[in-house]
Amino acid sequence: MTPVTRDGDGPPRRAVLRGGGAVGLGAVGLGAVGIGGGLVGCGGPESTNETGGGGKSGGTLTAVIGYGNDGSWDPTVTASAFAMAGNEHIYEALLGTDPITREPYPQLALAVPVDLKATTWKFELRAGAKWHDGKPVTADDVVFVFDRILDPGTQTLVKGFFASWLKEVRKVDARNVELVLKFPFPDGAARLTLAKIMPKHVYSRPGAWEEATKGKAIGSGPYRQTAHHPKSNTTFEAFADYNGPRTAAFQKMNWLTIVEASSRVAKISGAGADAEIADNIPYANIGQLKKSGMTVEGGAGMNNLFLMFNTAHKPFDDVRVRQALHYAIDREKMIEVALKGHGKPATSFLNEGNPSYRPAKTVYGYDPKKAKALLEEAGVSGLKVNLMAVNVSWIADCLPTIKASWDAIGVKTTLDPQETTAVFTKLDQKKDFQVVAAASNPNQFGIEADLIMHYNYGPDNIWMGYARWAKNARAKELFRLMDKATRETDASRKKTMVQDYIDLVAEEAVLYPVVHNELMTAWDPKQLTGIRPQPYPGINLLQAKWV
Structure with missing residues (x-):
């Protein structure tokens, strides 16, 4: 996919x-x-x-x-x-x-x-x-x-x-x-x-x-x-x-198409606004637009900042390293500073409003001590991470919190934001990387949990190709469970089966959300x-x- x-x-x-x-x-x-x-x-x-x-x-x-x-x-x-x-x-x-x-x-x-x-x-x-x-x-x-x-x-x-x-x-x-x-x-x-x-x-x-x-x-x-x-x-x-x-x-x-935030807001602002409606409204401009008479409302769903690890690049093949970097992130600070309160820490791959949501067995609360312990257990010290990221405006706002969090546990972090096109061209060309931070929202395709999970995980899935994980034994077990859940016709049993295999996805943290945020539209x-x-x-x- x-x-x-x-x-x-x-x-x-x-x-x-x-x-x-x-x-x-x-x-x-x-x-x-x-x-x-x-x-x-x-x-x-x-x-x-x-x-x-x-x-x-x-x-x-x-x-x-x-x-x-x-x-x-x-x-x-x-x-x-x-x-x-x-x-x-x-x-x-x-x-x-x-x-x-x-x-x-x-x-x-x-x-x-x-x-x-x-x-x-x-x-x-x-x-x-x-x-x-x-x-x-x-x-x-x-x-x-x-x-x-x-x-x-x-x-x-x-x-x-x-x-x-x-x-x-x-x-x-x-x-x-x-x-x-x-x-x-x-x-x-x-x-x-x-x-x-x-x-x-x-x-x-x-x-x-x-x-x-x-x-x-x-x-x-x-x-x-x-x-x-x-x-x-x-x-x-x-x-x-x-x-x-x-x-x-x-x-x-x-x-x-206006990808630059200030230009986008200017186009819909004031008495002489040139447009009647705009999406992707920056959180910092909500108050300004409301004062000018615009309606600004949000939709909360699967939109998320995720981390994807290259499991062929050591030490990211070690689940303890992936988990450590998730535990190290101060999500509440990220939501307060970067998202102005318009987000929630990810407690499952699915957002809390999804009909199939339940908290995963592994929830990455802010725990720098545990992060350090996991790195020590994995025998990793002096880790240097290049975080390649898309230059989406709200993602860029979140990156400093990730760097500060990782630096605080002794992981020297270099932020490497690039045009979205550039990031995915490199991934398509199978160029080496360590960790990618980007945004995703499978709700473009639907809210059904089976669809969302298959969008991101599967033996022939492009995301799994990027992460170099599809041939891993745990991945094969996941794909077997996913296929079994797809074929289940009883809605209640299927929901439980999906929730159970999401526990595996959360534990492995190969491609996993950090926060789910709200998307704002003004008109x-x-x-x-x-x-x-x-x-x-x-x-x-x-x-x-x-x-």
């Missing part, structure tokens, strides 16, 4: 998988690709400061996204915060999910299957559904996408969400398909939102997947993409022929209504409208 990394100034996220290999962020967003009447790439943006005009009179909605826009837009591989949020408005799946509760609802399909414990799910497609180029949506398009996802020779991110339980997808006729499951898997209904249906006549052409990586997006959703400029903005307009459940409320939208309540802040990056405007 592809890493959860966020572009630019947001939690990390982004190795892009193409063909059989992993390609880092630096390989995407290059060149120019035609999109309908717009251009992707080199030319300057059509407009990066068009104002809303707003209120009941309509106009263009301008949004500020606090993450880079140079990640892949191919829905089968992307983990880009910007692209995933944009794709929710451009594409549809058989079933969508509510952005907060993750309850499934019909999108291209007419209904959610009545019996989710059945091993065959049948779907009828919405009559009159069209692609943005005017051609009809058919069962062939559905089969085309799932064939790509399930193809053993094609490496995609979403394969890891489907391959374990979905056997095949069959065409019944032009408007009907059936999904054949390997075993009953009720959680799969919500996962269908991750399989965005794409037009076969567009993406089966030679080079089309490369174009999708660079930004080409033609879907059946309420908004069509009109232009894409990876370093500045992406524009949308309402799709006139859309006949689905979430109609467009804004005639045009202009989404700006103008005099202009917009129906906004719900997400506990993961990006915005969802499918139920929003002008005041």
Whole structure:
């Protein structure tokens, strides 16, 4: 699977998988690709400061996204915060999910299957559904996408969400398909939102997947993409022929990518603000924005700062060393100083609000004495650590606490923050490292514990490849337990099985969260209504409208 990394100034996220290999962020967003009447790439943006005009009179909605826009837009591989949020408005799946509760609802399909414990799910497609180029949506398009996802020779991110339980997808006729499951898997209904249906006549052409990586997006959703400029903005307009459940409320939208925190806040501040909504609001600016009349609300979820150790680089192959460095961190100080109170120490891999949460048997409370004792027990002294980190703004704020904590137990620490693209390019190229600090949020994909854990752990998982841990005996035991839990159909037993194997994950601490934090969204309540802040990056405007 592809890493959860966020572009630019947001939690990390982004190795892009193409063909059989992993390609880092630096390989995407290059060149120019035609999109309908717009251009992707080199030319300057059509407009990066068009104002809303707003209120009941309509106009263009301008949004500020606090993450880079140079990640892949191919829905089968992307983990880009910007692209995933944009794709929710451009594409549809058989079933969508509510952005907060993750309850499934019909999108291209007419209904959610009545019996989710059945091993065959049948779907009828919405009559009159069209692609943005005017051609009809058919069962062939559905089969085309799932064939790509399930193809053993094609490496995609979403394969890891489907391959374990979905056997095949069959065409019944032009408007009907059936999904054949390997075993009953009720959680799969919500996962269908991750399989965005794409037009076969567009993406089966030679080079089309490369174009999708660079930004080409033609879907059946309420908004069509009109232009894409990876370093500045992406524009949308309402799709006139859309006949689905979430109609467009804004005639045009202009989404700006602004990863620098002060510039992002300035764009939405004051009486002459150029944007109506922005995500990734820095904690230090919440009060200022509220005083100016903005609504600022947060979503708490899986968003986290994690540490990932290179277990092929001694002494990080020793679990005692990994544990020592976790015990040494003063998490409460980090939350107070860096997160301004908008976070909680990680007491499990899952955040406390997750339906499957329970405290892990190993909880890394602040215990420098224990940290020193573990290092001594491991025979490690004079340890020097280079902490390679993404330059996400809130991660950068947390790094000094980690350095001070490790220095205090005699571990000489060098902070090495870099562009997110640079970090994951090095990881993709299998370059040596000691420890990585980055941000992750699997809630982009869902809140189901089985999904979250498989996103980060698994025998063929890219994260495990980065950590060089997949062949470890304890890793193999973990993967066996994970597979067994996936196949469990009783919800209560499955929950317990997941909680039990998370205890192993916590003890090993190969890739493990330090803190879970809250993501803040700000918007103008005099202009917009129906906004719900997400506990993961990006915005969802499918139920929003002008005041």
